[in-house]
Amino acid sequence: MAAEKGEPLRSGRFADGRLLGLGFWQAWQMVVLCTPFIVTGNADAMPFGNPTLVLLALMTASYALVVLLSRRFAPFLGRRDSFVLAGGLTAVGTLLMPVGLTGAISIAPVVFAIGAAAASLGNALLIIMWGELWSALATGRVGRHLYASYTFSFVLFFVAYALPALAAMAYTALLPIASALILFACKSEPRREPSVIPLDIKTVPVARLLVCVFLISVVWGTSQGMLDPYAAGDEHFIAKAMLLAGGGIGAITLSMMLSQEPDEATALYRPVIPAVVIGLILLLLQPALYPFLGSGLVIMGIYCLDMLMMLVSTDVAFRGRISVAMSFGVTILIARTGTLVGTALADALTGAPFWSPQLHNDTFLLSVLTLAIIGMLFFTIADVQRLYVTPRTGVPDASLEEKCAAIAAMGRLTNRESEVLVLLARGRSVPYICDELSIAQGTAKHHVSNIYRKLGVADRQGLLDAIEQGGVGKPGWE
Template sequence: MEEMQGMRGASGEAFRLPSLAEMRLAIGFGLFHGWLIAMLTYFGVPSFGFGSALPAGLFLIGGAGGALLGAFVSQRHIRLMFFGRDVLLVLSSCGLFVAVAVPGVAASAACCVVGGVLCGLLHCSYGLATLAFSKASYVRIISLATVVASAVALLSLLAGVGSFPIAAQAAVVLALQLLSNLLLKDSLEGRFGGFGAGASPPVGAASSSVPTGAGCSGSVGAKDGSTGRFLRLMLAVFLFGIVSRGCDAFSLSSYTGVLFSSLALFSSHIVAAVLMVVFVGMKTRSRDLSLFYRFALPCAGAGFVLLALPLASVPASSFFAVFLVGVGYESINLTAWVLTSYAAKVSAAPARYFGLYAAVTYLSMLAGKALSYSLAPVAGTAAAFVGLVCVVVLVVIAFVVLPEDQVRLFEGSLRLSDDERAEGEAFAERCRLFAAAYGLTERETEVMGLLAKGRTLRVIADRLTISKGTAGTHISNIYRKTDVHKQQDLIDLFEAFSR
């Protein structure tokens, strides 16, 4: 599609509408989320009894397990994960037929667990598929996917799928499951089976033959604090997910009404996706994600305050409260997904980031649902207390767990342009060749890369998280092996070697 001139996204690339490849992936990702919502909302409930939390709980436990499996699959065995996902797809599809043909708790429980594990692996797979595109595409893909998922959920809600016979519910679930997998496999062909037009290499970091330390790698990792910020981001998602899903207690108790709450929630997700495009996709400022994050917390806080007020019992007020909480929660999720994609793009183990993000999401939903069922009996009388506790949790997230400046620093450390990444990879290759020529160890190669960039002893020790004495020993060994006496001589030697 033609680019829309005059608008530039956060990465500096001119804003444009999604390409066909991006739309295909986004629609598949959206159908995947629609399937997730259907499994959590409809299928299995008739077997366990209306209002039962067990089907959703089993599905989320399976999802967290599948995501963790995907997170710890090494890059060389990534195709094994795809094979396991295909096997689970067959088992899950067959399980749906068994659950319909032989209704009962056992069949539905097995179907929920297998479907959950498949869901976790799919979450990782869709994340990996996005890496075939440039970073500027991530906002377009996740925003469109959110709109598709919410539209599917709204249509299912308005069509009354939850009241359909279990066979009809299974047909809806199966259709969403197969369509999302079909579109995913099509997208992954361009990533792991030969890149399609416009696709970038699968991993933004240096190849496995290049040392991946802070000195010689184009990747970003623990050495610049990115890992710590990613863990803080995951903690924020976990806490926010618990309090947001905990507010489902108000709909379970008919305080707001299931229909009103669901309409407000799914509508809020669409609004959050549109706002993300406005905040991030069409702006020229470098702090777009942090600004979007700054907007999310007060928005959710306003919703929690509304729930705490006496007016919350008024349908219009409760609808607006759930809507605001939903916009805030989905904004946090969208921010976390984009940052996770950035981190995976420059990592030698991208599946780990997507797997951990998915696992945290499922576990937060599980804990939040458990909390909502616990609060449901007292939701009508304890609304003020619950709302205020949620506001306190938001304050802790905003000022302690993940302040806005941490989001800005995290984004800044990951937002490498294509030229910067190519330059980093070329430097890493020169480091590898130089190290091979002079017999440097892997750690000495890392130190040498930092020395070649003019870094001091203190900076090297901090960057590699080693003592100054250890860093000094490595520097002495490098000087001895390269037959130089000071840092400038090493820099001159490295530059001459690289010509």
């Protein structure tokens, strides 16, 4: 069915495939940090210690640098040179790092340092730019887009894993270039418009949530730094763990798409603490049976946390009218700092003379207890939901139809979109809307995407809040 007059024909097409562009960025991180092709393959030849730790330190510093640069140059999506720098620096650095780790030349450590610094800076810039896109994307399926991207990244990871070493290096160097090119192609995607009732950032427990993110990331870094006893004698340990993590995220993706859950942030949060806690407990079992199961669950939980950070911090930046680079950039900086601290702690403990299997188990047990306390008291589903609950300022005695009519007028919705709005406000699903209005499912989704864009909301919960508040987007945002 043709779109009605006045509707942008391209809204909603982001779901056709370009959403997978973020997966190329994530796959690059997975290959670099979790396989021997780029960093760890010849690490024993280097005089400066753990190259993974060096790379993590440079990545953390790069996030801090991009956040500082954002005060002058953001939004980075509006600058063509940002795409060249993001893709080019990451690709060149990816090729230089393994060269520097071979030890075949006298300046090998310098080559590695230059490559790691270039890759880290390009990588940080690229993900911040993706965050700028997600914050303004005109769609109500951002969470499902993130899950689909991460699921696709596992496919890309296993392609690299199956390639010979040299081919895998070249392939990995192309991943950030592909991500930057796809991101550039997404610049023309329809943008949602800012709410006239912006989020009051003072009502959000930012400091407490960021401390929790930091502590969870410390646990992640520590556990990953202590996996050697489990991986000993199993050359495919990481591949099996990644297969489990990818399968879990793929299953959650399918579940979200089938259930059409309105609260995507809550759906993203649910697996984080349980998956990591159960994974650590499985690794604590003596003897550990199939330890890759525990490692895979930990990876799945942490990747869910990454997606939650991207979804929430970019949306909060949009609704709070603050820089995405500051909101998302600071959040991911704190997470990566936690990972760095945890990895450094694991490196120091495992190399200490007092290290023992008992201390290993005690460290894992302390991690489990820390996560359990965080999940029960300090970082709960209620805290996530608070980010999307704003004061009700609408007229309480107005009927639902009157509220929808007022919102439709403010957002300049078409007649058909106004009909869809009322059905959405009543909690109707897309299939129900199709039957009620005798329209195709694709047309219904097209109308829903247009409504979200015009009203400046990201999902069903945001739409319901806007109807109750009586506030919607205003035109002219760039």
